[in-house]
Amino acid sequence: MGTIYWHLQPSSTGASYFTLPGSLIEHVVLMLLLASHFQSKQHVPDSRLRSMGDSQLGTYTVEWGSVILGHYTNAPWCGHCKSLAPEYIKAAKKLADLESPIKLAKVDATEETELAEEHGVKGYPTLKFFRKGTPVDYSGGRTGDEIVNWLLKKTGPAAKELSNVDEAKAFIDASNVAIIGFFKDQSSDTAKNFIAVAGTVDDHPFAITSSEEVFSDYKVDTDRIVLFKKFDDNRSDLEGEQSEKDIKKFVTSEALPLVVEFNHETAQKIFGGEIKSHLLLFLSQESGHFDSYLSGAQEVAKGFRDQVLFVSINADEEDHQRILEFFGMKKEEIPAMRLIRLEEDMAKYKPDTTDLSADKIKSFVQSFIDGKLKQHLLSQDLPEDWDKEPVKVLVSTNFDEIVFDKEKDVLVEFYAPWCGHCKQLAPIYDQLGEKFKENKNIVITKMDATANELEHTKITSFPTLKLYAKEDNKIIEYNGERTLEGLSKFLETGGQYGKAAPDEAEEEDEDDDLPRKDEL
Numbered sequence: 001m002g003t004i005y006w007h008l009q010p011s012s013t014g015a016s017y018f019t020l021p022g023s024l025i026e027h028v029v030l031m032l033l034l035a036s037h038f039q040s041k042q043h044v045p046d047s048r049l050r051s052m053g054d055s056q057l058g059t060y061t062v063e064w065g066s067v068i069l070g071h072y073t074n075a076p077w078c079g080h081c082k083s084l085a086p087e088y089i090k091a092a093k094k095l096a097d098l099e100s101p102i103k104l105a106k107v108d109a110t111e112e113t114e115l116a117e118e119h120g121v122k123g124y125p126t127l128k129f130f131r132k133g134t135p136v137d138y139s140g141g142r143t144g145d146e147i148v149n150w151l152l153k154k155t156g157p158a159a160k161e162l163s164n165v166d167e168a169k170a171f172i173d174a175s176n177v178a179i180i181g182f183f184k185d186q187s188s189d190t191a192k193n194f195i196a197v198a199g200t201v202d203d204h205p206f207a208i209t210s211s212e213e214v215f216s217d218y219k220v221d222t223d224r225i226v227l228f229k230k231f232d233d234n235r236s237d238l239e240g241e242q243s244e245k246d247i248k249k250f251v252t253s254e255a256l257p258l259v260v261e262f263n264h265e266t267a268q269k270i271f272g273g274e275i276k277s278h279l280l281l282f283l284s285q286e287s288g289h290f291d292s293y294l295s296g297a298q299e300v301a302k303g304f305r306d307q308v309l310f311v312s313i314n315a316d317e318e319d320h321q322r323i324l325e326f327f328g329m330k331k332e333e334i335p336a337m338r339l340i341r342l343e344e345d346m347a348k349y350k351p352d353t354t355d356l357s358a359d360k361i362k363s364f365v366q367s368f369i370d371g372k373l374k375q376h377l378l379s380q381d382l383p384e385d386w387d388k389e390p391v392k393v394l395v396s397t398n399f400d401e402i403v404f405d406k407e408k409d410v411l412v413e414f415y416a417p418w419c420g421h422c423k424q425l426a427p428i429y430d431q432l433g434e435k436f437k438e439n440k441n442i443v444i445t446k447m448d449a450t451a452n453e454l455e456h457t458k459i460t461s462f463p464t465l466k467l468y469a470k471e472d473n474k475i476i477e478y479n480g481e482r483t484l485e486g487l488s489k490f491l492e493t494g495g496q497y498g499k500a501a502p503d504e505a506e507e508e509d510e511d512d513d514l515p516r517k518d519e520l
Contacts, residue, residue, distance in 0.1 A: 083264040090144025158199035296358035350376035390433030394447040
């Protein structure tokens with residue numbers, strides 16, 4: 001499947017990985033980090049990281065109860081693997097500093113293919129948590145802190161008890177985000193709700209305290225939940241009686257910076273969060289745009305905290321060029337902003353100004369909230385020779401006129417220039433055009449769906465083939481063989497041969513190339 005939306009080498013960080021122990025270790029967590037490129041210049045001593053194979057796996061996981069195991073290969077194309085490598089080492093070091101019994105290990109997935117297959121690995125990275133031999137899917141984040149927090153949560157209490165100020169300070173200092181519930185009565189409804197949320201949120205550490213000393217040191221006089229963070233205002237408070245839903249919403253929202261920088265580590269939080277409306281600020285680090293515009297955007301973001309997520313994207317990063325393409329933008333247009341609604345329609349909005357002042361950002365977002373913005377649809381210019389070849393070229397502006405012709409059956413291929421399956425289909429599709437070029441009742445067309453958007457049609461995979469039938473313009477999606485014979489029969493039978501069942505037309509073929517939200 002294509003795309004549109006993690007190996008270790010010697011060094012010296014002081015983190016400890018495990019060797020074969022002579023005695024039984026009580027807790028072992030096993031994470032299958034099936035990565036295509038787990039590579040780093042850092043190294044952790046073999047006291048805490050060890051290579052193992054399939055024959056050793058069952059013995060160690062049952063004996064120890066917990067081990068983190070990283071499956072890796074050396075393919076150079078996996079950016080996620082490169083990003084995870086140093087974070088995996090950070091996790092190992094932090095666990096060692098905490099004197100945790102949790103151990104880490106690695107497996108070469110290219111050598112241990114049966115192990116990967118046994119655990120249902122279908123992509124890189126795939127993370128698994130084994131406790132006493134039983135696997136559970138890893139659901140935490142990709143940073144060292146998040147990996148450690150997730151593991152500690154799975155092997156200990158949902159919220160750590162803090163009995164004095166020193167413990168509280170150490171707890172807060174250990175992570176970028178730390179949440180403490182200040183409750184004089186830990187049997188209260190809100191305290192119970194807090195513990196319940198702590199058990200379900202794996203990304204951040206939770207603690208609870210009834211200590212008067214801790215209350216006083218952090219200037220807390222009534223029950224409340226305080227989220228401590230090493231960015232923005234450093235602290236956010238939630239007071240009064242709160243439901244589980246309210247507490248979780250507070251943690252999810254306040255744990256993110258006012259303006260989140262998009263990268264491999266934050267992508268999961270951005271797209272997995274409850275806020276689906278995102279303001280994207282396209283900036284250049286090299287040109288100093290972050291210094292010029294970020295503080296103003298942060299102030300504006302405070303007013304839309306629960307409605308719109310503010311995201312900054314460094315346009316200098318090569319990996320982010322596809323995001324620019326998705327919005328029909330060129331780097332010369334930076335700095336710029338766009339809004340997108342991550343619902344089924346993936347609606348995009350473009351401001352009528354290039355000014356990124358705080359006032360203009362606020363006005364743009366408020367107009368979106370008020371429903372005053374019109375969706376921005378991408379369209380290429382219509383080529384002068386669009387109809388000179390057997391396969392006619394469509395863009396947004398001529399689509400309706402050509403396709404909704406009640407006197408002709410019109411076949412449309414919605415393709416993406418980068419799509420491998422589309423490239424394979426191209427010569428066959430040209431042959432199809434040649435075959436039917438003299439047929440006055442059939443028109444063969446194609447449209448680059450990444451550069452041309454339609455309000456009435458949303459494409460979720462490439463290539464997508466749709467027949468717009470004459471007379472009633474009924475839309476029939478093709479789900480047969482992508483061969484000249486199959487496509488010909490589809491046309492000759494008026495869309496009966498090879499047509500997709502209603503539910504199939506709505507589902508994405510696992511063999512197709514999918515435009516994915518995490519690319520944004």
